[in-house]
Amino acid sequence: MDTRLKILLAMLLIAAAVGLYGPSLHDLPFFDDIKFFERGVLDRIFIAGFAFELRWLPYFTMAWIDLLFEDNIFAQRSVALAIHLLTAGVLYSFVKQVGNHVAPNRNNERAAFAAALLFALHPLVSMPLAIWHSAPS
Numbered sequence: 785m786d787t788r789l790k791i792l793l794a795m796l797l798i799a800a801a802v803g804l805y806g807p808s809l810h811d812l813p814f815f816d817d818i819k820f821f822e823r824g825v826l827d828r829i830f831i832a833g834f835a836f837e838l839r840w841l842p843y844f845t846m847a848w849i850d851l852l853f854e855d856n857i858f859a860q861r862s863v864a865l866a867i868h869l870l871t872a873g874v875l876y877s878f879v880k881q882v883g884n885h886v887a888p889n890r891n892n893e894r895a896a897f898a899a900a901l902l903f904a905l906h907p908l909v910s911m912p913l914a915i916w917h918s919a920p921s
Contacts, residue, residue, distance in 0.1 A: 785893045793897055794873075796898065797869075797872065797897075797901055797904055798869055800901075800904070800905060801865065801868070801869055801872075801904045801905060802865070803880060804905060805861075808861070809858050809861045809862060810857065810858055811857075812857075813857060817842075827844075827919075828864050829843050829846070830844065830847035830848060830850075830851060831842060845863070846860060849863055868904065869904060870906040871903070872900040872901075872903050873900065875896075875900050875903050876896045876897060876899065876900035877896070877898070877901055879892075879895060879896035879898075879899045880892055880893055880896035882895065895913040
C-alpha cells in the first residue's frame with residue numbers, strides 16, 4: 785500500500801472514531817463511575833500508589849488525570865479515546881505482522897486495517913447506549 789494511502793486511512797480511522805465518540809465527551813459520568821467523582825476518592829487512590837489489585841492501573845490513571853486536569857470527565861474520556869486509538873494502531877501492526885509471517889499476501893494490510901477499524905469503532909457505539917440506560921426516567 786502506498787504511504788500516502790496509509791496516512792489517509794489512518795486519518796480517516798481517527799476522524800471516524802472522534803466523530804462517533806466526540807459528541808459524548810462532555811456527557812455525565814456513567815452510573816457505575818459516579819462513586820469515583822465523589823470528593824476525595826480519587827485523591828486517596830493516587831496517594832495510595834501501587835497495589836497488587838486487579839484494576840490498579842486504570843484507577844491510578846483515572847486519579848492521575850483528575851489531578852492534572854480541571855475538567856476531569858472530558859479529560860478522562862479524551863485520554864481513553866487516545867489510548868483506544870493507539871490500541872487500534874497496535875492491533876493493525878499485529879494483524880499485519882502475523883498475516884505476513886503466516887501467509888504472505890498483498891491483502892494482509894487491508895485485513896489489518898479492517899481489524900483496526902472494527903476495533904476502533906465497535907466498542908465506542910456502546911457508550912451512548914450506556915448513558916441512555918443510566919439516565920433517570
